[in-house]
Amino acid sequence: MDFKLTEEQELIKKNMREFCEKYVDPIAAEIDENSRHPAEVFQKLAEGDWMGIPIPAQYGGSGADYLTHICAVEELARSCASTGFTVSIHVGIASMLILLFGNEEQKKTFLVPLAKGEKLGAFVLTEPGAGTDVMAATTTAVLDGDHYVINGTKTFTSNGPTGDTYLVFAWTDKAAGRKGMSAFIVPRGTPGMTAGNHFAKMGLRSSQTSEMLFKDCRVPKANLLGKEGNGLAMAMTGFDHGRTGIAAQAVGIIQAALEESVRYAKERVQFGQPIARHQAIAWMIADMATDLNAARFLTYHAAWLKDQGQPFSKEASMAKLFASEKAMHHTIKAVQIQGGYGYCKGAKVERLMRDAKITEIYEGTSEAQRMVISGNVLR
Numbered sequence: 001m002d003f004k005l006t007e008e009q010e011l012i013k014k015n016m017r018e019f020c021e022k023y024v025d026p027i028a029a030e031i032d033e034n035s036r037h038p039a040e041v042f043q044k045l046a047e048g049d050w051m052g053i054p055i056p057a058q059y060g061g062s063g064a065d066y067l068t069h070i071c072a073v074e075e076l077a078r079s080c081a082s083t084g085f086t087v088s089i090h091v092g093i094a095s096m097l098i099l100l101f102g103n104e105e106q107k108k109t110f111l112v113p114l115a116k117g118e119k120l121g122a123f124v125l126t127e128p129g130a131g132t133d134v135m136a137a138t139t140t141a142v143l144d145g146d147h148y149v150i151n152g153t154k155t156f157t158s159n160g161p162t163g164d165t166y167l168v169f170a171w172t173d174k175a176a177g178r179k180g181m182s183a184f185i186v187p188r189g190t191p192g193m194t195a196g197n198h199f200a201k202m203g204l205r206s207s208q209t210s211e212m213l214f215k216d217c218r219v220p221k222a223n224l225l226g227k228e229g230n231g232l233a234m235a236m237t238g239f240d241h242g243r244t245g246i247a248a249q250a251v252g253i254i255q256a257a258l259e260e261s262v263r264y265a266k267e268r269v270q271f272g273q274p275i276a277r278h279q280a281i282a283w284m285i286a287d288m289a290t291d292l293n294a295a296r297f298l299t300y301h302a303a304w305l306k307d308q309g310q311p312f313s314k315e316a317s318m319a320k321l322f323a324s325e326k327a328m329h330h331t332i333k334a335v336q337i338q339g340g341y342g343y344c345k346g347a348k349v350e351r352l353m354r355d356a357k358i359t360e361i362y363e364g365t366s367e368a369q370r371m372v373i374s375g376n377v378l379r
């Protein structure tokens with residue numbers, strides 16, 4: 001058993017930290033305030049080969065392992081949860097699904113530009129009436145000659161307004177139940193696909209989230225990902241990867257909360273001594289540091305299992321569940337440690353608290369993670 005990252009993983013983590021200090025930290029508060037997609041940061045991420053870490057070099061990526069990508073997401077989220085998440089869903093779901101299930105032509109056409117960071121990916125599954133209950137989806141894809149015609153309304157699509165390559169899930173045979181949904185690669189600009197209502201959010205504000213509207217959207221048969229009817233199974237595989245990324249996002253948030261708490265507790269003096277000397281505050285910091293370690297190990301373990309080619313569905317859910325709930329808990333404590341100042345705009349902990357909440361909701365709520373975990377344990 002080895003609890004250490006490899007030298008290469010450590011180096012990439014360190015390089016990503018330096019990248020964040022240079023390009024992300026200086027704008028993190030501003031892009032949150034203005035709900036702005038930082039295109040200039042994504043340009044730099046592309047130039048630095050950060051947008052396709054676990055994608056093989058032949059498809060435009062860096063050919064590193066998944067754990068390395070997870071370390072990069074953690075560092076990004078430590079500076080800006082939105083930026084970390086955007087990379088996570090772009091790599092962990094959009095790009096990974098094309099890598100795992102796409103044919104050679106699809107990989108050349110769609111995966112290479114994603115892995116190089118020239119294009120941004122999106123995962124289009126959720127609908128207004130189908131959140132946790134994916135089977136309640138109503139979007140359809142009907143074969144018409146050599147095209148599928150997609151009709152329906154999707155919602156909460158991350159990178160909806162800013163994406164280039166959309167993985168869209170629709171029924172090709174609703175009667176076939178779990179084997180009736182298919183996935184399609186739909187490039188931006190395809191007639192009939194438009195971004196609808198753009199959501200204003202509590203946190204994760206620089207990540208762009210919108211509805212996606214499909215009206216007689218004709219997609220070439222060649223853009224069917226994998227086999228017809230395999231959409232739901234592919235979405236679940238995407239979640240295994242993506243949830244590990246959300247866990248890393250939560251770990252980055254806890255790390256930042258801890259750093260902010262330690263800094264402030266040493267500086268702020270009340271009753272004649274730094275508040276860190278008051279045991280109530282010191283113990284909050286002790287719990288934060290302990291849960292950070294536990295969350296990080298769960299997350300790295302899930303990624304490590306993926307890299308060993310082992311099943312990691314249960315472990316990805318465990319990592320996401322634990323890390324996200326601890327991120328929420330400890331960012332509330334981090335605000336508490338900073339008292340009234342922590343409650344005000346401009347305090348990093350205020351942003352961390354708002355950003356932490358979403359990690360308990362998307363890519364499956366905490367309740368959905370408990371369903372996955374209990375389903376595995378009680379099998």
Ligand SMILES: Cc1cc2nc3c(=O)[nH]c(=O)nc-3n(C[C@H](O)[C@H](O)[C@H](O)COP(=O)(O)OP(=O)(O)OC[C@H]3O[C@@H](n4cnc5c(N)ncnc54)[C@H](O)[C@@H]3O)c2cc1C
Pocket residue numbers: 089122123124125126130131132133155156157158159201204209358361362363364365366367368
């Ligand atoms: C910022 C943001 C970004 C997102 N990005 C994407 C994206 O890129 N692509 C995409 O497809 N989706 C995306 N989503 C959608 C997200 O995955 C869903 O919001 C999430 O799965 C929950 O669905 P819902 O919001 O409809 O809640 P619901 O499913 O309506 O759930 C409401 C509540 O009921 C609980 N609940 C539901 N069913 C059960 C049950 N059987 N047992 C116990 N409790 C239950 C839930 O846990 C939750 O607490 C995003 C959402 C947000 C907010």
